[in-house]
Amino acid sequence: MQPLTDFLHQETEIEKQQKKTGTFVPDFSEMKSQAPHLTNDLFFHNRDIYISKHNRYAPYPLHSHQFLELNYIYSGHCQQIINGQTYMLNQGDILLMDVGSKHQIECLEEEDIVINLLFKDNNISLQSLEEIQGNNSLLYHLLLSRHSHLEISQNFIILRSEEIPKVPQLLHRMIEEYFFQKDFSQEILKHSLSILLYELARSLPTAQKKLLQTRQDPFLQVLELIDRDYRGLTLAKAADQLKFNKNYLSNLVKEKSGQTFTELVHQKRLMSAKLLIQSTDFSIETICQTVGFSNKTYFYKQFALMYGMKPSEMRRKS
Known part of the structure; x- marks a missing residue:
């Protein structure tokens, strides 16, 4: 993984500017508005997913998306403010944010590498991941369909590294295929995406499991x-x-x-x-x-x- 790590630590032009000034440089023109809402058209060009490295050295302002977003902490740490609450993410952690969730990202330092993975399919959401679980679990199936009053309304989920032991290796392969294109890279990414969704659904700490543990x-x-x-x-x-x-x-x-x-x-x-x-x-x-x-x-x-x-x-x- 060293070539990938070296590649991700290379400074982009925006990072070089932000490192000099310590202030945010918009990576999309939409980010110049007061309350930016990022749309599918910005990211997807005949692709199922969009992968990018988050720019370091300056805070990223509050924004929302019209698609499911995955933040993966490749290395270091990342502090985010999600729907007004502050959360610290560490290496190997994943943040899943549903449509409409709002977040801002505090300044990342040199060793803080955060990967953004965006899903083109609007049908992919936190609810759809719970429904995948519901297809093979009586617990999920019954409580999602008949006991929705037990659910905790939340449009984001944090998966800690110990909850997703198999996901980092899969994500590293996907990131590598995305940035170092070879024969069949798009096909590998497409099939890896399906595996990723099932791994996430398997790991999803739903409100029902939390209730089971606490009550x-x-x-x-x-x-x-x-x-x-x-x-x-x-x-x-x-x-x-x-x-x-x-x-x-x-x-x-x-x-x-x-x-x-x-x-x-x-x-x-x-x-x-x-x-x-x-x-x-x-x-x-x-x-x-x-x-x-x-x-x-x-x-x-x-x-x-x-x-x-x-x-x-x-x-x-x-």
Whole structure:
């Protein structure tokens, strides 16, 4: 990574000017306005993403975007003011800012390298990343769709380096492919972007997980247990693991979800089956057994009810 590190530490013309004066030099004409709002047209020319290094040696004024922005701290530190609150980011951390979030960046020193990654697709947002999680997690799926009152309204998320151990290596490869173009660089970037989005979705510390950690909501504990142990889980086993009375657990699930405990377990099994159908070559019978269904006829019937098609139809469309 040394060539990339050396490249990123080279001073741009704007950095040279800012180093002399200590004052901000606009990198886009739109930044000269009082409350700049940066649009897609400035960045994307037949590309899925735009990657740049943030200019050092002067504070960057308050601004907002019409797209999801990712700030990656390649080295050093970075202090930002986001929606009026001050946050310190360290090497390896990521800041995700949704459409409309406003931020300004304090002066970066020589060793502070911050990478900006902008997504062209307007459908990519914090909500879409949560929905990716919801496709394979009963906890996310139920709480995002039925219990939105539990969510904390926030248009940015900070992912600390210890939460995203695999992401830096992926980002370094993407940055290298972007700045040192070779054969197939655009194709590699396009596919790396998909992997990046799934890695971010996997790491996303949603409001629901924070509630689970801080309030120990019993229903959230049930959902997390089902997500983890759904294959052979029964009401009796769940009650034993959670130290709940079996009748209490049954009534709790019915009250909170409108479904029985068994129905929730089957829902999670079907979600996992869908993922395996779309992403593997396993036979439908193998998938049925893998996710915990012993009756193949029942599995086919429930799958069609939940997804509106047979497992074989879904595989053909994948």
